[in-house]
Amino acid sequence: MLQIKTIEEYQQAYQKSVEDPEGFWAEQAATFQWKKPWDKVLEWDFKKPDVKWFLGGKLNITENCLDRHLESRGDQAAIIFEPNDPNEKETIYTYKQLHAAVCKTANALKNLGIKKGDRICFYMPMVPELAIGVLACARIGAVHSVVFAGFSAQALADRINDAEAKMVICSDYNNRGKKHIPVKKVVDEAIAMGCDSIETVLVHKNTGDDLNWNADLDKWWHDEVDSQSEHCEAEVMDSEDLLFILYTSGSTGKPKGVVHTCGGYMVYSTFSFLNVFQYQENDIYWCTADIGWITGHTYIVYGPLAAGATSIMFEGVPTYPHAGRFWEICDKYKVNQFYTAPTAIRALMALGDEHVEKYDLSSIKVLGTVGEPINEEAWNWYNEKVGKGNAPIVDTWWQTETGGIMITPIPNVTKLKPCFATNPLPGVQLCLVDPDGNEIEGNDVEGLLCIKFPWPAILRTTYGDHERCRTTYFSMFEDKYFTGDGARRDEDGMYRIIGRVDDVINVSGHRMGTAEVENAINEHPLVIESAVVGYPHEIKGQGIYAYVIISDSVTDNEAFQKEVANVVRTEIGPIAKPDVIQVVSGLPKTRSGKIMRRILRKVASKDISDLGDTSTLLNPEIVDEIISGAGLK
Ligand code: WT7
Numbered sequence: 001m002l003q004i005k006t007i008e009e010y011q012q013a014y015q016k017s018v019e020d021p022e023g024f025w026a027e028q029a030a031t032f033q034w035k036k037p038w039d040k041v042l043e044w045d046f047k048k049p050d051v052k053w054f055l056g057g058k059l060n061i062t063e064n065c066l067d068r069h070l071e072s073r074g075d076q077a078a079i080i081f082e083p084n085d086p087n088e089k090e091t092i093y094t095y096k097q098l099h100a101a102v103c104k105t106a107n108a109l110k111n112l113g114i115k116k117g118d119r120i121c122f123y124m125p126m127v128p129e130l131a132i133g134v135l136a137c138a139r140i141g142a143v144h145s146v147v148f149a150g151f152s153a154q155a156l157a158d159r160i161n162d163a164e165a166k167m168v169i170c171s172d173y174n175n176r177g178k179k180h181i182p183v184k185k186v187v188d189e190a191i192a193m194g195c196d197s198i199e200t201v202l203v204h205k206n207t208g209d210d211l212n213w214n215a216d217l218d219k220w221w222h223d224e225v226d227s228q229s230e231h232c233e234a235e236v237m238d239s240e241d242l243l244f245i246l247y248t249s250g251s252t253g254k255p256k257g258v259v260h261t262c263g264g265y266m267v268y269s270t271f272s273f274l275n276v277f278q279y280q281e282n283d284i285y286w287c288t289a290d291i292g293w294i295t296g297h298t299y300i301v302y303g304p305l306a307a308g309a310t311s312i313m314f315e316g317v318p319t320y321p322h323a324g325r326f327w328e329i330c331d332k333y334k335v336n337q338f339y340t341a342p343t344a345i346r347a348l349m350a351l352g353d354e355h356v357e358k359y360d361l362s363s364i365k366v367l368g369t370v371g372e373p374i375n376e377e378a379w380n381w382y383n384e385k386v387g388k389g390n391a392p393i394v395d396t397w398w399q400t401e402t403g404g405i406m407i408t409p410i411p412n413v414t415k416l417k418p419c420f421a422t423n424p425l426p427g428v429q430l431c432l433v434d435p436d437g438n439e440i441e442g443n444d445v446e447g448l449l450c451i452k453f454p455w456p457a458i459l460r461t462t463y464g465d466h467e468r469c470r471t472t473y474f475s476m477f478e479d480k481y482f483t484g485d486g487a488r489r490d491e492d493g494m495y496r497i498i499g500r501v502d503d504v505i506n507v508s509g510h511r512m513g514t515a516e517v518e519n520a521i522n523e524h525p526l527v528i529e530s531a532v533v534g535y536p537h538e539i540k541g542q543g544i545y546a547y548v549i550i551s552d553s554v555t556d557n558e559a560f561q562k563e564v565a566n567v568v569r570t571e572i573g574p575i576a577k578p579d580v581i582q583v584v585s586g587l588p589k590t591r592s593g594k595i596m597r598r599i600l601r602k603v604a605s606k607d608i609s610d611l612g613d614t615s616t617l618l619n620p621e622i623v624d625e626i627i628s629g630a631g632l633k
Pocket of ligand 1 (some may be wrong): 248293294295369370371372373374395396397398399400401421483484485497499500506509510511
């Protein structure tokens with residue numbers, strides 16, 4: 001597979017990918033193991049949308065991630081598992097061992113009645129069995145839907161039901177930092193809310209503490225898996241068969257299940273991994289994301305394994321048992337590529353340089369960031385303190401829907417610019433448009449970020465609701481995929497992501513719909529209406545600011561705030577907890593009844609110098625009340 005090494009190669013590859021996309025991607029795809037070659041490279045129509053890559057091709061992604069490496073690198077570490085507790089020994093899975101574990105698990109799933117096309121939901125901490133389970137699904141053609149284990153029982157139940165999953169795979173408990181988290185208890189609660197499609201709960205014994213056991217549904221992972229054969233024929237999958245569903249938030253209330261398929265996703269995840277991280281034979285690569293998010297899917301599991309890399313999987317948190325844990329792990333394994341989120345960088349930066357200075361980080365060749373814009377201060381700190389000025393930083397812009405990295409520097413090949421994601425990868429045809437959909441040409445311009453041509457890992461649909469996929473991404477501008485982000489193209493044609501232009505906020509790199517948080521807050525019996533906006537937050541990037549109207553006065557404001565936070569925790573999970581809750585008597589509304597969020601955002605950001613035109617408001621007097629209620633006057 002092409003690994004770009006010079007600027008000329010980048011330019012040539014990019015040009016070829018635009019002039020002859022089918023030829024370009026066919027060359028990349030040919031480096032994989034196919035059970036049957038494709039008949040046609042691409043068919044597409046963004047109007048429907050209908051995108052198909054490598055039509056008629058048959059493959060199994062796990063053969064490419066595992067079997068094909070057995071001869072050449074069977075004894076090389078595929079996954080190095082670093083536990084939460086640094087005094088516990090790491091677990092290493094070589095490619096041979098991982099292959100065996102995946103086959104055994106796949107056989108166990110089949111034995112439990114799972115067939116090709118069935119959906120399996122994962123609710124697990126960052127343990128090797130999560131990666132193994134996901135690959136076991138792919139082995140037999142079951143569709144995995146991993147739900148981040150920080151989500152609440154309600155959020156889990158919603159996702160199980162939307163996908164009509166037949167099985168949930170979970171752990172008993174999870175030790176994360178100092179916390180001891182009852183994981184299966186959340187699954188039990190979700191099922192008690194009504195998940196009729198669930199036939200089995202497969203429980204991985206992680207800590208071994210006492211559990212409630214439901215003999216009708218529950219089965220132990222070890223009872224089902226340990227006795228299975230290490231051989232499992234890989235299911236023949238069509239390029240366009242579903243590989244996984246991953247739920248993500250949008251500007252409307254209900255999260256949607258983004259669907260990725262086998263062929264294109266495999267090609268694009270591997271291509272982007274090899275090029276963005278410039279992974280070389282024997283390198284040790286570490287992505288700190290959770291497999292509950294797309295970053296973990298593409299850059300812990302599929303991309304690195306398909307590329308035959310050694311990938312670290314970390315169970316814990318950056319600050320446990322001390323603020324140098326990330327750097328201690330980099331030193332311990334002599335990590336060569338390190339990929340994390342700006343929010344983690346900012347949090348660690350705030351804890352002092354001494355934690356990073358203690359460790360030998362000279363092995364690091366490439367540093368990556370993902371998930372949110374990185375501010376200049378954090379970029380410089382990362383560059384100087386972690387990279388010692390020697391490791392290019394790849395600020396990678398992409399989305400759950402794009403499946404893989406889209407805009408990024410290529411280390412030691414293309415130019416870097418702090419806070420800029422810079423340039424598109426080959427195959428990515430970007431454009432900026434104005435609100436009317438006119439393409440904005442030239443440089444030194446700003447607009448809405450769209451993509452004009454399909455790339456192999458583009459989402460194919462939103463599960464169970466294709467029309468929603470069309471309206472969300474493909475109906476805004478004709479024949480373009482709309483990202484939801486605004487971006488700037490500078491004098492040199494480099495891209496800087498400004499942020500979401502829809503009602504989506506990004507809190508510590510976690511994507512959230514404001515409507516989703518509002519719906520949760522509205523579950524509180526006293527709340528009549530609420531409006532949620534993001535505001536700049538030093539560590540989280542964005543914080544959550546909630547304005548609420550209540551039906552009665554509250555005597556104990558502190559208790560009320562806690563109750564609201566708890567409702568959100570129950571409905572969504574702790575990541576969606578508001579940072580600020582302001583009780584108001586009304587919300588600024590236009591005559592058509594639309595909340596003027598611009599004003600709410602300004603107040604939340606403590607920037608009321610220019611509130612813009614408020615003359616169209618039905619209730620302009622409310623603005624002053626909100627401003628003084630926020631303590632700004
Ligand atoms: C949204 C997608 C892609 C994996 C993690 C997030 C924001 C993502 C960057 C970046 C500025 C970024 C965008 C995007 N975003 N990467 N490098 N610079 N913003 O995936 O949860 O689907 O969120 O995250 O706003 O639309 P996601």
